[in-house]
Amino acid sequence: MPEPQAQLFAPAPLPREELIATCVTLLRGFAAPTAALVAAIEAIAAQAPFRCLQTPGGGTMSVAMSNCGAWGWHSDRRGYRYVAQDPLSAQAWPAMPAAFLGLAQAAALRGGFPGFEPDCCLVNRYVVGAQMGAHRDFDELDMRHPIVSVSIGLPARFSWHGATRREPARKLALHDGDVLVWGGEARAGYHAVSRLAAPVGDAPGVPRDPELGPLRYNLTFRRAR
Ligand code: MD6
Ligand code: FE
Secondary structure, rough: OOOOHHHHOOOOOOEEEEEEEEEEEOOOOOOOOOOOHHHHHHHHHHHOOOOOEOOOOOOOOOOEEEOOOOOOEEEEEEEEEEEEEEOOOOEEEEOOOOHHHHHHHHHHOOOOOOOOOOOOEEEEEEOOOOOOEEEEEOOOOOOOOOEEEEEOOEEEEEEEEEEEOOOOOOOEOOOOEEEEOOOOOHHOOOEEEEEOOOOOOOOOOOOEEEOOEEEEEOOOOOOOO
């Protein structure tokens, strides 16, 4: 028998695609399921381990980073830049897996940016308590190329500030498998990730490190050069 009450009170499903701001599109679940992506991240980290980078100001980031692809994003006391070799090993960064490239290109197309050819995938690893202050992605040569950002594992609170960091932020939750695509007039927008909250209870299916606990990964695809 149908249950009209249950139907009446069932929450409306969230839209699969949502325009967060002009030229900023959220594709919910676009990268799901993410287990194969996690396995690929672990293989990348076996070659190019996660590390918490120094900032030019002398601080240390709480988010740990690695890269794959022809170029890797790097930061130290000398500044932010792209480097073709992992400074830890003096070897090239691991190759970008074909599945990463296909995902980034399909998402970019969906977000209105056909022909995206990323040459860098920055891999961010968040432990509970890690955060990323308001910043803009501004180290790439040609800002006409969009950015594709894939969320994996624990959910995060993401803030889209826009043209200045002081603007009141549009806040959204990024869940496992969600993909954000932005470019065009939004390409240089300020954004931030709030301190990652501990999961309530155990978090089945969430990637976890034996020492570090439950994790969030973020893949940020860019055209650096
Ligand atoms: C993160 N993302 O989601 C951090 N940058 O962990 C970013 O900083 C970011 O999501 C540029 C474009 C999309 C992003
Ligand atoms: Fe960013």
